[in-house]
Amino acid sequence: xxxxxxxxxxxxxxxxxxxxxxxxxxxxxxxxxxxxxxxxxxxxxxxxxxxxxxxxxxxxxxxxxxxxxxxxxxxxxxxxxxxxxx
Numbered sequence: 001x002x003x004x005x006x007x008x009x010x011x012x013x014x015x016x017x018x019x020x021x022x023x024x025x026x027x028x029x030x031x032x033x034x035x036x037x038x039x040x041x042x043x044x045x046x047x048x049x050x051x052x053x054x055x056x057x058x059x060x061x062x063x064x065x066x067x068x069x070x071x072x073x074x075x076x077x078x079x080x081x082x083x084x085x086x
Contacts (some may be wrong), residue, residue, distance in 0.1 A: 002040055
């Protein structure tokens with residue numbers, strides 16, 4: 001396994017203005033860790049193209065997490081809960 005940056009928050013561990021549908025605070029995909037443990041070899045989610053962003057029903061609603069990868073952007077992952085962003 002390897003630590004890869006969370007694609008929803010870009011590795012910051014925080015929601016940002018891009019995801020205005022979700023409140024500010026800890027990233028909903030990585031729980032604030034900034035990274036995701038991914039089985040090797042790391043493979044981006046084919047549904048969202050590795051962005052972590054799913055299809056939105058209407059553009060004005062803001063972004064929603066990809067259903068296949070839970071917003072992480074990766075296939076075959078384990079959430080990190082240590083919050084250290086490493």
